[in-house]
Amino acid sequence: MxxxxxxxxxxxxxxxxxxxxxxxxxxxxxxxxxxxxxxxxxxxxxxxxxxxxxxxxxxxxxxxxxxxxxxxxxxxxxxxxxxxxxxxxxxxxxxxxxxxxxxxxxxxxxxxxxxxxxxxxxQAHIHMTEEDAQALDVHNNELVSVVVESERPVTFHGVVVRVSNDFCLEMHIDTDEANAGFIQQQAQGRIVKTFS
Structure with missing residues (x-):
């Protein structure tokens, strides 16, 4: 991957x-x-x-x-x-x-x-600065896939990248998504590939 x-x-x-x-x-x-x-x-x-x-x-x-x-x-x-x-x-x-x-x-x-x-x-999304976007090689409004580490690891597809220097780097999901993946606050995610 x-x-x-x-x-x-x-x-x-x-x-x-x-x-x-x-x-x-x-x-x-x-x-x-x-x-x-x-x-x-x-x-x-x-x-x-x-x-x-x-x-x-x-x-x-x-x-x-x-x-x-x-x-x-x-x-x-x-x-x-x-x-x-x-x-x-x-x-x-x-x-x-x-x-x-x-x-x-x-x-x-x-x-x-x-x-x-x-x-x-x-929709699940990642807030990030322009510097973060450069480091992760993504751009504003791009859809990516993110694997989240948990007891039941899950990969989210169609995650929206939102770029602004008013943001700090963090992915947001809702409670249904978190419960399905046994995800706790401040779990870690990583972009695995673009999604189209």
Whole structure:
């Protein structure tokens, strides 16, 4: 196998919500701001103290964390298992690509809003800087395969490379993907070949 030599951490991304300024105000009141609980691995990103419930036609999931900072559009990232519980059919997409995606209700105590699109299952991806991309011989938006070390080693295909000097090197997968491969936080991954 053509395994690239540099290993990188693999992070497990649980269900979460990104909110727009408008939706933040609608849910938490005028002049509401996100308050930081702790920093995330990607520079400038943080887990907020604020949480909401997400409700679909078949069920509801409580206590879903909001991540900051606010975004231009509200986006809800869930797993396929979550989608079945909620009764929604979100597409597999890159973060930010929410056109014609699934709808959901967001609830905070007595406040509730319906977002007509924004629910996705995030495609597995690797954040990296331009220097990392050069070292790994990959480019932005390239699809690669990644083998992840675990008790049940698994190779992920169609992993999106996302290159920006605002990022740090890390692969993100969802909880379904992690559970299938017995993958723990900060497992190590390596690119094995391009995927087409």
């Amino acid at each position: 053509n395994i690239k030599s540099k290993a990188f951490p693999v992070a497990i991304s649980a269900r979460h919500v990104h909110v727009s300024e408008e939706d933040l105000q609608a849910l938490f009141g005028p002049n509401a701001t996100l308050t930081k609980d702790f920093d995330l691995s990607q520079p400038g990103q943080f887990a907020a103290n604020e949480r909401v419930s997400i409700e679909g036609p078949k069920g509801i999931i409580h206590n879903v964390r909001i991540l900051g900072p606010v975004r231009a559009a509200t986006q809800v990232e869930i797993s396929r298992t979550d989608a079945m519980k909620l009764g929604v059919t979100p597409p597999l997409r890159q973060s930010g690509d929410i056109a014609n995606s699934a709808s959901i209700k967001l609830i905070n105590q007595q406040q509730a809003i319906m977002i007509e699109q924004g629910v996705i299952i995030a």
